[in-house]
Amino acid sequence: MRLTIEGARVIDPASQFDQITDLHIDDGQIVATGTAPLGFQAQRSIDARGLIASPGLVDLNVSLREPGRTRKGTIDSETRAAAAGGVTSLCSLPDTRPVLDTPAVAELILERSERAGHARVFPFGALTHGLEGEQLSELVALRDVGCVAFTQGLAPMKSNRILRRALEYAAGFDVPVVFMPQDPEMAQGGSAHEGPTAARMGLVGIPETAETIALARDLLLVEQTGVQAHFSGLSSARAMDMLADAQARGLRVTADVAMYQLLLCDEDLDGFSSLLHVLPPLRSSADRRALRQAVQSGVVQAISSHHQPHEQEAKRVPFAASAPGISSIEVLLPLAMTLVADGLLELPALLARLTCGPAGALGLPAGTLAQGARADITLFDPVEASLIGHNWISKGANCPFIGQGVPCKVTHTICNGKLVYQA
Amino acid sequence: MSALPDVAPMLERMAADLTDYLAHREIENPAFVGIHTGGVWLAERLRDQCLPEAPLGTLDIAFYRDDFEQNGLPPRVRPSELPFSVDDRHLILVDDVLMTGRTIRAALNELFDYGRPASVTLVALIDIEARQLPIRADVLGTSLTLPAGQRVKLTGPQPLQLTLNPVAK
Amino acid sequence: MTSIPRHLQLNHQGQLRHFLTIEGLSRELLTELLDTADSFLEVGERAVKKVPLLRGKTVCNVFFENSTRTRTTFELAAKRLSADVLNLNIQTSSTSKGETLYDTLRNLEAMAADMFVVRHGDSGAAHFIAQQVCPDVAIINAGDGNHSHPTQAMLDMLTIRRHRGGFENLSVAIVGDILHSRVARSNMQALHTLGCPDIRVIAPRTLLPAGIEQYGVRVFNDLRVGLRDVDVVIMLRLQKERMQSGLLPSEGEFYRLYGLTRETLALAKPDALVMHPGPINRGVEIESEVADGAQSVILNQVTYGIAVRMAVMSMAMAGQNAQRQHNQEAQHATDH
Numbered sequence: 001m002r003l004t005i006e007g008a009r010v011i012d013p014a015s016q017f018d019q020i021t022d023l024h025i026d027d028g029q030i031v032a033t034g035t036a037p038l039g040f041q042a043q044r045s046i047d048a049r050g051l052i053a054s055p056g057l058v059d060l061n062v063s064l065r066e067p068g069r070t071r072k073g074t075i076d077s078e079t080r081a082a083a084a085g086g087v088t089s090l091c092s093l094p095d096t097r098p099v100l101d102t103p104a105v106a107e108l109i110l111e112r113s114e115r116a117g118h119a120r121v122f123p124f125g126a127l128t129h130g131l132e133g134e135q136l137s138e139l140v141a142l143r144d145v146g147c148v149a150f151t152q153g154l155a156p157m158k159s160n161r162i163l164r165r166a167l168e169y170a171a172g173f174d175v176p177v178v179f180m181p182q183d184p185e186m187a188q189g190g191s192a193h194e195g196p197t198a199a200r201m202g203l204v205g206i207p208e209t210a211e212t213i214a215l216a217r218d219l220l221l222v223e224q225t226g227v228q229a230h231f232s233g234l235s236s237a238r239a240m241d242m243l244a245d246a247q248a249r250g251l252r253v254t255a256d257v258a259m260y261q262l263l264l265c266d267e268d269l270d271g272f273s274s275l276l277h278v279l280p281p282l283r284s285s286a287d288r289r290a291l292r293q294a295v296q297s298g299v300v301q302a303i304s305s306h307h308q309p310h311e312q313e314a315k316r317v318p319f320a321a322s323a324p325g326i327s328s329i330e331v332l333l334p335l336a337m338t339l340v341a342d343g344l345l346e347l348p349a350l351l352a353r354l355t356c357g358p359a360g361a362l363g364l365p366a367g368t369l370a371q372g373a374r375a376d377i378t379l380f381d382p383v384e385a386s387l388i389g390h391n392w393i394s395k396g397a398n399c400p401f402i403g404q405g406v407p408c409k410v411t412h413t414i415c416n417g418k419l420v421y422q423a
Numbered sequence: 424m425s426a427l428p429d430v431a432p433m434l435e436r437m438a439a440d441l442t443d444y445l446a447h448r449e450i451e452n453p454a455f456v457g458i459h460t461g462g463v464w465l466a467e468r469l470r471d472q473c474l475p476e477a478p479l480g481t482l483d484i485a486f487y488r489d490d491f492e493q494n495g496l497p498p499r500v501r502p503s504e505l506p507f508s509v510d511d512r513h514l515i516l517v518d519d520v521l522m523t524g525r526t527i528r529a530a531l532n533e534l535f536d537y538g539r540p541a542s543v544t545l546v547a548l549i550d551i552e553a554r555q556l557p558i559r560a561d562v563l564g565t566s567l568t569l570p571a572g573q574r575v576k577l578t579g580p581q582p583l584q585l586t587l588n589p590v591a592k
Numbered sequence: 593m594t595s596i597p598r599h600l601q602l603n604h605q606g607q608l609r610h611f612l613t614i615e616g617l618s619r620e621l622l623t624e625l626l627d628t629a630d631s632f633l634e635v636g637e638r639a640v641k642k643v644p645l646l647r648g649k650t651v652c653n654v655f656f657e658n659s660t661r662t663r664t665t666f667e668l669a670a671k672r673l674s675a676d677v678l679n680l681n682i683q684t685s686s687t688s689k690g691e692t693l694y695d696t697l698r699n700l701e702a703m704a705a706d707m708f709v710v711r712h713g714d715s716g717a718a719h720f721i722a723q724q725v726c727p728d729v730a731i732i733n734a735g736d737g738n739h740s741h742p743t744q745a746m747l748d749m750l751t752i753r754r755h756r757g758g759f760e761n762l763s764v765a766i767v768g769d770i771l772h773s774r775v776a777r778s779n780m781q782a783l784h785t786l787g788c789p790d791i792r793v794i795a796p797r798t799l800l801p802a803g804i805e806q807y808g809v810r811v812f813n814d815l816r817v818g819l820r821d822v823d824v825v826i827m828l829r830l831q832k833e834r835m836q837s838g839l840l841p842s843e844g845e846f847y848r849l850y851g852l853t854r855e856t857l858a859l860a861k862p863d864a865l866v867m868h869p870g871p872i873n874r875g876v877e878i879e880s881e882v883a884d885g886a887q888s889v890i891l892n893q894v895t896y897g898i899a900v901r902m903a904v905m906s907m908a909m910a911g912q913n914a915q916r917q918h919n920q921e922a923q924h925a926t927d928h
Contacts, residue, residue, distance in 0.1 A: 202777060
């Protein structure tokens with residue numbers, strides 16, 4: 001289909017492009033910026049005056065739930081939610097049922113997401129068989145079928161020795177590993193950040209050292225093995241320092257933080273709402289400040305949703321008994337825009353954290369509006385407020401932001417040259 | 424309307440009336456029970472004048488009222504205190520203002536949860552004739568008719584005085 | 593900053609309608625509760641130990657954690673208010689496929705329960721029920737996880753007030769496993785709100801929660817220093833599991849360092865009160881002679897517990913009634 005987007009402020013952080021101009025799309029590709037190519041006749045055009053055109057958002061941490069946990073979400077429902085949030089490329093976690101540790105499961109996910117057609121899925125494979133932390137998955141077979149990186153998620157490895165070997169193997173084939181550091185025994189039984197708030201609420205705390213001990217171990221092994229490493233969902237100020245140190249020493253480490261960790265902290269656990277039960281937990285306001293500074297400085301080059309939809313029953317229990325996770329992919333861009341409203345980042349820098357930043361971390365072919373690139377484009381109104389929860393799409397309504405107004409509205413999402421979402 | 428009566432002379436008369444009444448009914452060795460707060464002041468005075476040896480108990484009928492559903496607990500609840508056994512005892516129950524009769528009904532219920540009295544004699548300072556239950560004072564100071572929207576209240580303990588207050592909205 | 597929104601426990605007029613935690617309640621309200629409890633104490637000394645306040649109301653004791661003692665005092669309290677009482681003991685296990693907490697309580701509500709007394713192993717459970725499950729039924733927290741045990745705190749306060757007159761010039765020490773104790777948390781809050789100027793916690797570091805200073809207390813790791821000249825000692829129960837999780841080496845060491853014996857009690861004021869929420873572990877946190885001794889008011893606490901629970905139940909029921917009337921009137925007004 002031939003499509004023209006007229007008069008948008010086109011921002012492509014990857015090329016530092018920021019101009020009001022037209023975009024021309026043909027057969028799923030961006031064919032021109034500005035003047036249409038010779039003989040180009042648009043079949044459809046979108047009047048985008050007053051809107052921003054950004055590369056489609058790239059979200060590095062998304063739980064699609066399917067196969068197996070379809071009460072919480074399906075590939076169709078959650079990629080549709082992604083499109084509403086302006087996300088056109090997303091990385092799915094392997095903790096499905098069955099776990100994504102065989103090519104067949106990867107193919108199923110890729111096939112179903114392509115058929116649904118709402119967003120492009122780049123699956124993470126499980127680093128170990130069944131995520132049990134013992135036996136290495138067939139990393140190369142999984143890579144060849146389309147897995148872009150490997151992870152254990154929050155599941156622990158059986159030993160440091162096994163982890164080291166897994167990282168060496170991955171490094172040998174130059175496949176990235178995504179880390180979510182949490183020492184299982186330090187975190188055991190905990191549901192909230194160990195600090196005055198958890199103490200007052202009688203909740204078992206997860207100390208900062210649950211993250212930093214595992215992070216220190218991971219960074220040392222990254223250094224030893226030379227594996228390309230991405231850290232997803234770090235939550236503490238101390239972790240930010242350790243990350244910056246590692247980068248300064250020249251290690252190949254990148255990071256993303258969860259959008260909600262930039263907005264919430266443990267002081268928000270007002271009233272034991274299970275909607276705020278997440279892992280790793282919301283930490284102190286000082287930690288939140290450090291995460292925001294790291295995003296500002298670029299030590300953290302990506303913001304992701306950490307989208308984890310749940311069925312109602314999973315959250316309709318007392319705090320510690322509830323399943324952790326927030327469903328938020330469909331409000332990723334509007335929530336991220338509050339960082340611009342707060343003055344933390346200028347708009348192009350914010351968009352970089354959502355597009356070329358994440359894409360660059362894992363070498364994904366996405367996150368840019370270059371000529372010849374796949375036409376994944378998000379159009380949004382940076383001024384019109386929207387109400388979160390209006391026309392909610394994700395199967396999981398477990399979002400603490402529902403009912404709040406945000407200062408932006410996604411108007412159109414184009415994926416592979418097709419309009420997959422329109423407000 | 425005419426001025427409110429003085430309490431002191433009324434009390435003199437009531438003490439005399441009470442003594443006559445007790446003699447007439449052959450009531451021996453009674454105990455006084457005052458209903459908080461005005462009834463307690465009156466019961467003290469009457470006891471001191473008529474039967475100084477008689478014991479005095481106090482009743483806060485908060486837990487026996489019939490309007491808990493509508494109005495909840497009253498703001499200042501005090502413990503009731505009956506320093507004598509109620510079983511087979513003649514009781515002189517004293518309250519300041521007899522209006523609907525519901526306070527007395529509550530007081531009787533509470534007294535009967537302490538034991539089985541031999542008899543209960545009701546003494547009231549004022550009856551404003553707004554009865555909703557068949558309850559009458561055995562010894563009365565005086566009856567009063569009040570203008571609409573007015574309540575009468577006994578203030579004290581020194582001096583004891585009747586005042587008129589508009590009904591709270 | 594409180595973790596329970598003020599409006600959840602109080603109705604539109606600031607009256608109690610759920611009793612979930614001491615946090616967020618004013619000094620006036622706590623004092624009113626104590627005054628009301630005093631009156632109910634007197635009821636317990638009569639021949640007929642009942643008042644008709646909750647006649648016709650149904651109170652359900654829903655206990656997800658075993659506790660014969662607490663449940664029977666709540667049962668007795670409800671019966672002395674003339675309420676009908678239902679007792680449910682629900683054992684939860686991670687493998688049981690029983691009804692969810694949500695469904696259990698909704699079903700009870702449908703059976704016209706007017707009040708739930710709930711004890712549950714999860715912190716925040718009572719709050720969850722009041723906010724998300726049955727907001728129109730009075731919820732009384734009989735203990736939720738490590739978070740709060742407000743009726744215990746109030747009976748402890750009543751004990752102190754009756755035996756010491758007030759809180760203004762008092763020095764109170766709470767000794768033992770503060771970290772896991774909902775009693776300790778609620779007591780610290782109550783003492784603070786009621787104006788106690790010197791609240792001390794005495795425990796080894798492993799049994800103290802992070803940020804304990806937020807309660808306005810002084811922390812001691814040495815019993816023999818912390819107990820000096822206190823007016824009241826509240827001993828907490830030490831559970832056997834604490835030794836298994838590396839928090840303490842042994843009961844013996846704990847007793848030697850933190851046990852309340854005749855010798856250590858002598859460091860406090862000569863007439864200092866000895867209190868314990870029970871059940872007591874003789875020889876672990878407290879010496880038998882002290883538990884049974886002249887300064888001990890442990891048994892009185894049990895009596896006061898009935899009166900306090902009667903006061904809490906009456907006040908919460910009155911608050912719910914008033915809220916319901918207010919809602920009906922508001923509905924009536926919008927219908928016209």
